[in-house]
Amino acid sequence: MIDIFGTLGPKCDNEIMLKEMFLRGMTGIRINLSHVKLFDCKDSIDRIKQAAKEAGTTPKILIDMQGPELRVGDFDGVVSLAKGYYQTLGDEWIPVDEKIIRAMEPGDEILLDDGKILAQVKEVKGTTAEIYVKRSGGLTGKKSIRIVGKEVPMPALTDEDIENLKFASEYGITGIMQPFVRNRDDLLAVRNQLQISGCPDLRIYAKVESMEGVENLENYINDCDEIIIARGDLGNAMPLWELPGVQKRIAKTCREHNKPFMVVTQMLSSMEKSAVPTRAEVSDIYNAVLDGATSVMVTGETAIGEYPHEVIKYLVNTANEADKKIKQNKTGE
Incomplete structure (x- = not known):
């Protein structure tokens, strides 16, 4: 079974929409902590759990940490x-x-x-x-x-990340998405902090978002529970036409190590405004699953898009078609 993740945002942060998304096959949801604290998301998490319960499922709830990603500081306005x-x-x-x-x-x-x-x-x-x-x-x-072309050393976890982890177990978080994993030391630091924060059982999803992360993948692949091919920032690390080849390379390494992996970023980007995806988008989803992805995720499509439940429908149905093809190939049908 392919895990289907949406992303929480103003367009879907209500029980009616969340329940519809779970009914259509969503298995989990991402909460982006780049701009908010986990403590402030308690009501939203309660809505996620209630909607999933009414839909007859138990959700996977992932928090996307700040990590060592470089950001400008906070300021008002634009x-x-x-x-x-x-x-x-x-x-x-x-x-x-x-x-x-x-x-x-x-x-x-x-x-x-x-x-x-x-x-x-x-x-x-x-x-x-x-x-x-x-x-x-x-x-x-x-x-x-x-x-471009430079790495700036930053700690694996920010002070806000550490503060957020204090509430993870209490709030029912099931996994963390660790951004910009560079090497094994990053994941060991994360694992150690999970122990300190009283949530050692959280699954670690390691986001590959730089060429340093790509080159060192085999160094840390066994220190996480799942790899994420995060094509947004990863695509900024190279000319875009090189990105598909790097995605294939990461997928191949994951298959060789029997490591689950997720593909994310712009999978159904056009559906932020359109009720129907492009042919290229559904082909992207289909091929990601054929390459062995065990999870797929959308971000802005459900967080700020106009058709969150339709996004999940297309994501689920396309992933299922690819999964069906894999099973047919295995049985020789």
């Missing part, structure tokens, strides 16, 4: 970054950790908000950097930032 204009990162401007600023050099390309915004570093002065915007967009607080 900063418009227009193509052809300059902007300052750091200090009283757009808040950015000094470690990130210190790693920047003139000529570096900067990706913001999962690559939606592209800029180039023109000058670095102490704790600030001046950037030239090459691809425009609106930036809000705590969005991702990446220096």
Whole structure:
């Protein structure tokens, strides 16, 4: 059976919609803790459990940690970054950790908000950097930032991650999604913190989101319960046309180690606005399962999209068709 995960958000955070999603085959749900604390999600988690109970199922509830992902600091409103204009990162401007600023050099390309915004570093002065915007967009607080081709050392867990884990067992969380796993040390640090926080039985889903994570996969694959091919940030680490090959490479490694893996990111992206997916999207889901994926997940499609229950219907039915084909191939039919 393929696990089907949605993502909690304003469009589905009510018992009626959640129950419909579970009835259509959703087996679990992701709670993104990039912008909220687990303590503040208690009512939402209660709704998830009640909706699942009414649908006759027991949900898997995953929390997506902050981890070592680089992010700009928190600020109010939206900063418009227009193509052809300059902007300052750091200090009283757009808040950015000094470690990130210190790693920047003139000529570096900067990706913001999962690559939606592209800029180039023109000058670095102490704790600030001046950037030239090459691809425009609106930036809000705590969005991702990446220096193309560079890794900035950060701890595996943030202080907020550690605080969130204190409530995980009490709230019925079943697993954590650990972002930007780089090596075995990251997962050992996570496992140790789970022990300290009183939730040692939580499943660890290791997100592969950088080439460092890809290259070191065999080093840490046995230290997690499931691998996640997280194509959003992973796609920012290379030219996009290389991403399918890297996805295949990760899937092959997981099969060789008999390790379950999940595929996520833009699986039904068009359905944030459309009631029907594209042919390319259903083919993507089908092929991910044929490659051995044991889980598939949607994010914005259910969190902010217009048709959360329809998204789950297409995700479930397409995954089931692929699973049926796998079984037919095994029996030689």
